[in-house]
Amino acid sequence: MTTKNVQIRMENELKEKSDELFNNLGTSTNEAIKIFLSTAVRTNGFPFEITLDKPNTETKKAIEEAYAIQDGKIEAQVYDTVDNFMKDLRS
Template sequence: MANANLNIRTEKDIKEKAEKLYAELGLNMSTAINMFLRASIRENGIPFDLKLDNLNRQSQNAIEEGRKIAYDKNYPSYSNMDDLKKALEL
């Protein structure tokens, strides 16, 4: 199998942080990039989820709690604002 060079550009800080991380994992940059490329081929795409929303843990917990409440029959529900205001004593 013939080798080929791959030149990429990235920010210096990103490169240094990645090199440090990979060194802690016992890898060098070439090995890590090759792992990414092979995983991309195996997955027939980017080997991780690409997402736009980046919620912090508190927001994720709030969403999860809201979903539980929405489907829990033990929590009261209201079909109009007057009933909700009455329940809140407003």
């Protein structure tokens, strides 16, 4: 099998941290990159999930609560004035 050189540029700090990480895992950054590319080709995509920022626990809870309100499973607190809302919010 013939081989081809590939060059990538990265910040020194990233290179040093990746070298240390992969050395601790018993391999090299170069081997890790080859593993990444081989897995990407085999799976026909990124070998890990690509997502936007995931909501934290508090946000997930708020989303679930909003769906429960929407589905009529729980009642939403209703305020007749902004002042009442702010009083409740601050308490």
